[in-house]
Amino acid sequence: MTEHMTPQELRNRLVDQIVKTSLPGLYDARVEDAMRTVPRHDFIPRTPLELAYANQAVTIKDNPDRDALPLSCVSQPDVVFFMLAQLSIQPGNNVLEAGAGTGYNAALMRHLTGPAGNVTALDYHEDVAAHARQRLDATGFSEVRVLTRDGALGAPEYAPYDRLIATVGIWDLPTTWWDQLAVGGRLVLPLRWRGLTRSIAFVREADCLRSESLATCGFLPMIGQDGEREGYVDEDRLVKLYWDADQPIHPLSLRKTLAEAKEHLQWTDVAVAPDEPLDGIWLRLSALDPATCRITVRPEAFTSTAALHRPAIPALSPALVAGDSLAYLVLEPVDVQGSGRYRLGAAGYGPAGQELAERLGTAMRAWDHNRTLSPSITAYPAQTPDEELAGGHVIDKPSVRLVITY
Numbered sequence: 001m002t003e004h005m006t007p008q009e010l011r012n013r014l015v016d017q018i019v020k021t022s023l024p025g026l027y028d029a030r031v032e033d034a035m036r037t038v039p040r041h042d043f044i045p046r047t048p049l050e051l052a053y054a055n056q057a058v059t060i061k062d063n064p065d066r067d068a069l070p071l072s073c074v075s076q077p078d079v080v081f082f083m084l085a086q087l088s089i090q091p092g093n094n095v096l097e098a099g100a101g102t103g104y105n106a107a108l109m110r111h112l113t114g115p116a117g118n119v120t121a122l123d124y125h126e127d128v129a130a131h132a133r134q135r136l137d138a139t140g141f142s143e144v145r146v147l148t149r150d151g152a153l154g155a156p157e158y159a160p161y162d163r164l165i166a167t168v169g170i171w172d173l174p175t176t177w178w179d180q181l182a183v184g185g186r187l188v189l190p191l192r193w194r195g196l197t198r199s200i201a202f203v204r205e206a207d208c209l210r211s212e213s214l215a216t217c218g219f220l221p222m223i224g225q226d227g228e229r230e231g232y233v234d235e236d237r238l239v240k241l242y243w244d245a246d247q248p249i250h251p252l253s254l255r256k257t258l259a260e261a262k263e264h265l266q267w268t269d270v271a272v273a274p275d276e277p278l279d280g281i282w283l284r285l286s287a288l289d290p291a292t293c294r295i296t297v298r299p300e301a302f303t304s305t306a307a308l309h310r311p312a313i314p315a316l317s318p319a320l321v322a323g324d325s326l327a328y329l330v331l332e333p334v335d336v337q338g339s340g341r342y343r344l345g346a347a348g349y350g351p352a353g354q355e356l357a358e359r360l361g362t363a364m365r366a367w368d369h370n371r372t373l374s375p376s377i378t379a380y381p382a383q384t385p386d387e388e389l390a391g392g393h394v395i396d397k398p399s400v401r402l403v404i405t406y
Contacts, residue, residue, distance in 0.1 A: 098151030195294025
């Protein structure tokens with residue numbers, strides 16, 4: 001049936017699906033109109049139409065390292081939708097984009113600014129920027145500027161900007177962006193900390209950036225930011241940790257602990273539906289516990305002689321690590337008349353495993369008290385003294401101080 005649909009029909013079908021499932025508070029009728037108008041398939045011409053209008057990301061530049069992430073992708077359409085809703089572009093705005101990709105996002109933004117506005121898109125890779133330039137010219141968006149440049153540098157020659165968006169994962173907020181974003185302007189970026197990523201809409205004030213909305217997302221990391229660490233715990237490379245540079249985490253310190261696999265299980269009364277997201281627990285942990293990080297465990301680790309307990313989400317689970325001890329989120333079925341629900345708990349390993357599991361349980365119960373509550377995240381320049389920060393948990397990075405407040 002779909003093979004007989006026109007690109008416009010496929011585009012409308014996709015946007016209908018996105019609007020139907022859009023996140024609460026992140027709908028913008030003007031963004032809907034832009035996505036119904038701008039032809040996504042023309043920006044990825046070698047992609048089959050059905051895939052071009054599927055709600056999934058499309059790789060446009062592979063990584064020569066087979067074990068690494070792609071170097072460039074066109075973002076998943078529903079993520080494009082809610083990030084542009086967060087950005088709230090107005091006619092006449094001057095917009096900067098870090099991460100040009102195919103040029104599709106820049107075209108949508110040009111549609112939103114109208115002829116009185118300006119859009120400048122930056123990309124680190126010369127061939128990616130050239131593709132974006134060619135596609136924008138071919139689709140009638142030749143007014144968009146495309147520059148081959150490290151996105152962290154911005155484009156001061158066209159500043160100040162009313163809107164700034166990053167379509168790559170950002171670990172540390174470049175100081176250049178503070179200088180180039182006008183007071184009252186909006187910054188939307190996929191911010192990374194403690195192994196998680198959130199698309200955050202910040203509003204620029206004189207001395208800080210205050211969050212207005214948060215949404216779960218995943219993006220390739222920006223090239224040149226080296227604050228994230230990763231490493232395997234075991235010789236078989238089945239268990240891997242992801243953490244931040246300011247955290248005293250050393251995976252090899254856990255090798256003996258995990259080899260022995262002596263676990264401390266702590267169960268809570270918190271129950272979830274099979275398809276209920278658990279990312280709110282991770283977000284809570286990042287605001288409560290400086291030991292928060294991410295663990296990934298391959299299936300073979302559950303069936304080995306010293307078998308580990310299966311994490312709640314093997315490829316993407318929050319964990320706490322302290323010295324030679326760790327704990328992570330687990331779940332098990334709740335057999336109540338075939339309810340299909342699961343109760344949550346924590347598996348701890350090492351001398352402090354029980355204590356870490358109890359700390360995880362504290363975060364689960366806090367989340368259970370109000371599962372939809374989002375924190376306020378305020379970003380300050382790195383030199384801001386403690387007494388000028390909002391109350392909350394502080395995470396320091398080289399260029400920015402983040403304060404997470406519930």
